[in-house]
Structures are given as structure tokens and as C-alpha cells.
Amino acid sequence: MHGRGMARDIQERIKKLIVDQRLPSGAPLPTETELMELFGVSRNSVREALKALQAMGIVEIRHGFGTYVGPMTMAPMIEGLIFRTVAGHYRGEDSLLQLLELREAVETGLVARLAGRIPEADLAELEALVARMEEEAAAGAVGADTDRAFHASLYRHLDNPLLSEVLEAFWDAFHRLRTDLVDVPQDPKVTCAQHRGILAAVRSGDAVRAESAVREHFGNIRDRLRPGHRP
């Protein structure tokens, strides 16, 4: 046992195991019994280390089946971000607004770079999504999935999986918070129009217009989040 913290130590050793053996996501890991023999520690310590790794998405545990290398997505980050925001919200901070501004800051910067560079195939996909959105708007409210898909498709062609994942993580966090924390009223038709505006701007290749279209979209949500703006 080294420095301070046996459980910490075991976590590092398991991580090292994954890295050294180049294990891909989904690869099976040693059983708890094997790990405790391998490291010379008790079952309990092994389990505590695994739980911590599971919380970080590094490991996936399936009851009665085995332990595997985790998907290593941004899911844990979402959880952390959500909790942090919820806690801040109930303590009177404007944490939800901060999260929205974070998304706004990042997405406005990115969309400017995308303007005019999206291939026709993807534009058609976005077109279809806006159409679906308008359909749903007429029927009542825009489905969350549709909005998510629009944003995902928009930034997909940046060709950086990590970047896309981070953006989707922010979207997911904000979405879950918006529904759990405060039910922000939305006008479906306005939402549709704004998405159509973003698409049109991106298609036209006008970076400035694209940026302001996205900003307008976020501004719409932001206004409804600000205190004293809920009728």
C-alpha cells in the first residue's frame, strides 16, 4: 500500500490495467475475486474502487454477469453538472442561467465557423428536422428529441467526436434541469421559426447572421429564465 488511500491506489491500478492492455470499451475485466487476489486486498476495497470508477464511467458493472470497461462517455460529467446546478439553484444562485450562457457562448462561436460549410446532405437532414418540429408544434409542443437532434446534427460535421459529445452533454444537462427545476413556458411556433432561421443562415454561408440567429434562439430561452419574467 502506497501513499494515502488504498481505495485510491486500487483505482489507479485498475486504470493502469485498462490502459496497459489497451482494453476497448466493453472488454471484460477481472472478477472481483480475481482483482482482490491480484492486488492482495479485501473484496470490500475492490468494490469501493470499482464503485468510484463506475461513477466516472470508466467501468461498467453488470450484476450477475461481470465487470467491463465502461463506455467512457460524458454521462458522468452530465450528472455532476446537473447536481451542481441543482444545488446552486436551490441556494439562490443563477446556476441554470450560467449553464445556458455556457451553451450560448460555445455554440455561437461554433456556428459562425460552420456557416456555408455544411454539405447538402446534412442540410437536408436539418431541413427534415425543422419540418418535423413544425409538425409537432402544430400538434402541441415540440418534442425534446427533435430539438436535441437538430443541435446534434448541426455540430456533427465539425468532425470532432469529443466536441460533439461535450455539446450534447451540455444540452442534456440543460434539458433535464429545465424540465426538473423550472418549467419554462415555450411558444412552439417561435421555437420553430428560430430553428428555421438558424438553418437558413447556415445555408446562406453568412457567418454573422448565423451567429446572431443562434444568439436569438438562446436569448429567447434566457429571457424566460430571468427572474420576474414568468407570467
Add this chain to the structure above:
Amino acid sequence: MHGRGMARDIQERIKKLIVDQRLPSGAPLPTETELMELFGVSRNSVREALKALQAMGIVEIRHGFGTYVGPMTMAPMIEGLIFRTVAGHYRGEDSLLQLLELREAVETGLVARLAGRIPEADLAELEALVARMEEEAAAGAVGADTDRAFHASLYRHLDNPLLSEVLEAFWDAFHRLRTDLVDVPQDPKVTCAQHRGILAAVRSGDAVRAESAVREHFGNIRDRLRPGHRP
């Protein structure tokens, strides 16, 4: 015990405890014994839940002292991001490059918005940092802290703590990876010149120039990361 996973259940209950009682960071939590009595579960289960929460930065455990509400920083995200990138790197992916591009994409978008809007006090601080950087460059290599401080100061006045934290988290992750994974050779003088360029552009208020200055800075690092570019 509800759905699936007792430990998961306890995690949620502890989270609820923190949220419902509006506990701020650093506030003391019940002891392990109290928690096991409170929830009617064994100490083991409590500990596993706490370990998971600790991994997410929601809880802080101090041996022989007690358990406290964690700092809720982005530190766990950094850990996850680092591991993910390391694992990908050793499996032949360009995960490190993706992380750099993520920083580049976000920072170029933000700096454009900052140009000409930074108060003189902050500009002086940045000036001092560049001066220190040049001092260090003359003496050998630029200290990591100085570079970190420059980027942190640059984006501080965006006035969104969450955004600043995320940016610093990305910086930290990349820095640790650059030193641990591949030792990227750097010309200290070029680095200094590029930072000075960014500062000058931001001061001038020219958004386009600021953006390209940041892009050039990242481009410098990116080139040295690409395969076959290490002499």
C-alpha cells in the same frame, strides 16, 4: 429498497439530503454510522455510495474527521477526460488532438467576443503575465502556471464562473496529458510572441485579429502534435 441498486439509491438519498437542506460546499454531512442508521442499510453500502459521490466531487471525505459536502468543481470531469484521452491515445486514436481542437474551437469563439471589452486593470494583469513569461523564456522554459494564469485571466471577465471553470478544466486536462503522454517540444520565444499577439489583438478591439491570434497559438501546438512532426 427501490428499483435496481441499493448503492445507487443511497447516492440519490444523500444528494437529496444536500439539496433539500441547502447545504453549501464544506458543510458537514452525517457520519457513516448516522447514515447507516438513517437509511437502514449497512455501513458497507453507505461507504460504497460515498465513494461514488466522492469520485464525482459531490462529497469530500476526510479520514478521522468526517464527511463534508464537496467543492463541486470540474475536477472529476478532468479526471474522466484525462483517462478517456489516455486510453484512446494508446489505442491509436488522435484523442489528444481532439482535446486540443476542442479547446481551440471554444477559445477562438470566445476571444472574438472579448476583444476590446477587457477593462484596463485586467489588461495590465495580462501584460504582467506576458512579461513574466518572457522572463521565464529567457531563463529556459515558460512555466506552466504562467500559461494557465494567462488563459484564466483572459476569460475571467466573461463573468460566468461556470464557463471559466470549464475552460480551466480543459486546460488542466490538456496540460497533464501533454506532459504525461508526449513531451511536445516548444520554442519558448515563439510561445511568448504568440501570447503577446493575443494580448495586443484583444487590446486593439479587433475581433477578427484576436481570433486568428488565438488560432495561430493553437496551430503552433497542433502542428507539433501531428504524427511525423517530431524531429
Add this chain to the structure above:
DNA sequence: TAGCTCAGTTGGTTAGAGCAGCTGACTCTT
């Protein structure tokens, strides 16, 4: 008063036992 010591509290680790979910091979029925 300054410093030390020690008892009490809290988390850390171990051990062993039994419970619970899943898989796959075996058996029984059709």
C-alpha cells in the same frame, strides 16, 4: 503558559457469510 499525552470520534480495511441476478447446459415434454 506552552507543550505533550491520551482518550474518543471518525473514516479505512479486513473477514466471512449469505442473498440476488444472469447464463448455459441439461432434462423433460411434445
Add this chain to the structure above:
DNA sequence: AAGAGTCAGCTGCTCTAACCAACTGAGCTA
């Protein structure tokens, strides 16, 4: 022979009980 049901065996999950290790603070000593 083909299908469905059963059960043995793995796996992870939870509990209990005991002891180890780190820290605090009250009380003792010099």
C-alpha cells in the same frame, strides 16, 4: 428430434462484526 423449462454455477450485492489508522480536543505535565 425440437422446443421449453429447470437448475447448477458463475457473477456481483448486501450484511455483520471486528479491528486499524487518522484526527481532534480536553486534560495533564513541565
